[in-house]
Amino acid sequence: MKVFKKTNKNLKTDNQTGFGTNAANYGGRFLAKDGSANIEKRGLPFFDQISWFHTLLRLPAWKFQIIIFSVFILVNFIFAAIYYFIGVEHLNGIVASSEIEKFGQVYFFSAQTFTTVGYGHISPEGFLTSAVASSEALVGLLGFALATGLFYGRFSRPKAHLKFSENAIIAPFQGGKALMIRVASYKNTNLTDAEAKLTLAMRIEENGVNVNRFFPLDLEYSTINSLTLSWTLVHHITEESPLYGYSKEDFTNEKGEILVFVKAFDEMFSNTVAIRTSYIFKEIVYGVKFLQMFEHSTDKTKTVIHIDKLNLFEQAEV
Structure with a gap:
């Protein structure tokens, strides 16, 4: 049967x-x-196969948080490296006795600029350093707007x-x-x-x-x-x-x-x-x-x- x-x-x-x-x-x-x-799915470039928006919305919470923190650290590291190679002497307020300490202070200046906190302890001097700082502030505003939208999308998605x-x-x-x-x-x-x-x-x-x-x-x-x-x-x-x-x-x-x-x-x-x-x-x-x-x-x-x-x-x- x-x-x-x-x-x-x-x-x-x-x-x-x-x-x-x-x-x-x-x-x-x-x-x-x-x-x-x-x-x-194959036959397309890797980045054309993936909808990053949908991927980030569907990721487990712990993976999503790791990505957010990793991007934050990476972006600030890149800008800190730019400030460091321009010269720390173009950043007023840095007091350090070693190169590692100098880079650390430059990194935290980058984080303050990226988040638009701006404590004022360190400030840029000169056209090139100021241009990088203003560009980083713009990247930070756009980045946090994107992160906020993703957080809202994750919470509000039916x-x-x-x-x-x-x-x-x-x-x-x-x-x-x-x-x-x-x-x-x-x-x-x-x-x-x-x-x-x-x-x-x-x-x-x-x-x-x-x-x-x-x-x-x-x-x-x-x-x-x-x-x-x-x-x-x-x-x-x-x-x-x-x-x-x-x-x-x-x-x-x-x-x-x-x-x-x-x-x-x-x-x-x-x-x-x-x-x-x-x-x-x-x-x-x-x-x-x-x-x-x-x-x-x-x-x-x-x-x-x-x-x-x-x-x-x-x-x-x-």
Whole structure:
């Protein structure tokens, strides 16, 4: 039955995924776990392939801060070197007994000029030194404007604060079995009108040629009014499902991928946010069921959701 289903011409396919049908030129999975496309772009100069604005917005906070501080130190080092080679005698107020101390004072003068603080302890003298100092002040103003915009963009960018379970599962459901994936909101945000879509991606052989085929997986509930607790995405594996007839060994030995797309309306940003991920067959656990992850509080006045239990499951007969 399994082979028949995979080659059944009556199965509905999704031809609008954007991944194409030529399986011979694809490697690995279609989507990474973080939802990014598993694509490497070549054929252009390195700097033409990257949107620095989007890259800086998406960097982890610690990497972004390291880049900001590194650029600040590097720019001031460059200007300090320029002042030093022009001659420290053109900077009034420098008192130092060694060359390292002179360079250190020149560096901190550069930092004061770059940030437009200007304590006044050291001042430029002469046309060339003054021109460099005024140019550095302009670079500093533009640089801090750019950094401020990036900080604002990182904080104000709408983001779907949703976590997916690490594994998809095959669990008992209504006398049969179902594919289940759990998702939960983990921030103090209000998400409404949530919508989910699952797609099965497989490389199959048709007329002696390997092709990519994408099969939409119907959900028990594809939309919910409010995503306040956890939401279990349930695809009932019936005879109409492309997963019908698959056993535990099939999920272990065969290659396939479940593409997950979720979008919702964020009331705080008054905007739609979206997130995606995927599960290859080896990340699907067969014959288990998710454990309950919320309960009432001690005084029974609130519902408590345990985000750390998002991926907890136990054995179950299917």
